[in-house]
Amino acid sequence: MDLATWMVAKQLIWMGLLWTAALVRADAADPVTCGSAIKLLNSRYDVRLSSPDATYGSGSGQRTVTGNPNQLESGAHWLVKGNATSFCPRGRSVSCSQVIRLENLGSGKNLHSHNYRSPLSGGLEVSVYGQDGEGDTGDHWQVMCNSEFWLQGQKVQFRHVDTRTFLEATGHEYSDHHVERHVEIAGSLTAGPRATWKTAEGVFIKPGDQPATYAPQHNVHTEL
Numbered sequence: 001m002d003l004a005t006w007m008v009a010k011q012l013i014w015m016g017l018l019w020t021a022a023l024v025r026a027d028a029a030d031p032v033t034c035g036s037a038i039k040l041l042n043s044r045y046d047v048r049l050s051s052p053d054a055t056y057g058s059g060s061g062q063r064t065v066t067g068n069p070n071q072l073e074s075g076a077h078w079l080v081k082g083n084a085t086s087f088c089p090r091g092r093s094v095s096c097s098q099v100i101r102l103e104n105l106g107s108g109k110n111l112h113s114h115n116y117r118s119p120l121s122g123g124l125e126v127s128v129y130g131q132d133g134e135g136d137t138g139d140h141w142q143v144m145c146n147s148e149f150w151l152q153g154q155k156v157q158f159r160h161v162d163t164r165t166f167l168e169a170t171g172h173e174y175s176d177h178h179v180e181r182h183v184e185i186a187g188s189l190t191a192g193p194r195a196t197w198k199t200a201e202g203v204f205i206k207p208g209d210q211p212a213t214y215a216p217q218h219n220v221h222t223e224l
């Protein structure tokens, strides 16, 4: 299979999984687990973290991340993974303070930040970066919550490890054609409601539910 065919196959498998989401949806108080594919809803603005197929015209020129006001558009599913040095098996609950990566399912790139200025607010630019789920330490985010585990529906923050900024929906809106009304996402020094998120729709893998033929395991290269 060539790469393009493989990418399409991968998408179809994930779409199938997402379509059956209702079947595996767990209780609201269950922990979020590695291997889950989740959407993240902002607490201040009614937008979901997403990565439209567009690149920044300034800053890094990498693929964009926005807060998408349209719930049904693609690009807003994020695969919960361990960090680059610690594999997190499918079904393992994510602890508060754990350092994770979030892989955007459409692009195979990880949620990323760095010292470029964001285009609208002048915060730190947030992009997606890497290839086939592998990027660099700029993809590391610490889950900020006060319980033992990060729970579904719980309000949490994501602190970027390299820059110590919080993932924030700034409230500034894009007017560009394909991302019109999307809200800018940037790294911010403060952790208020704009920097607070909770899980919304998704495929939530039950805690401890490890063996499966479609387990995305990013430490081996036969993954989805």
Ligand SMILES: *[C@@H]1O[C@H](CO)[C@@H](O)[C@H](O)[C@H]1NC(C)=O
Binding pocket: 082, 083, 084, 085, 086, 098, 099, 140, 161
């Ligand atoms: C990666 O995750 C492990 C286990 O949660 C943790 O001990 C380690 O400090 C993390 N690595 C980085 C670079 O944050």
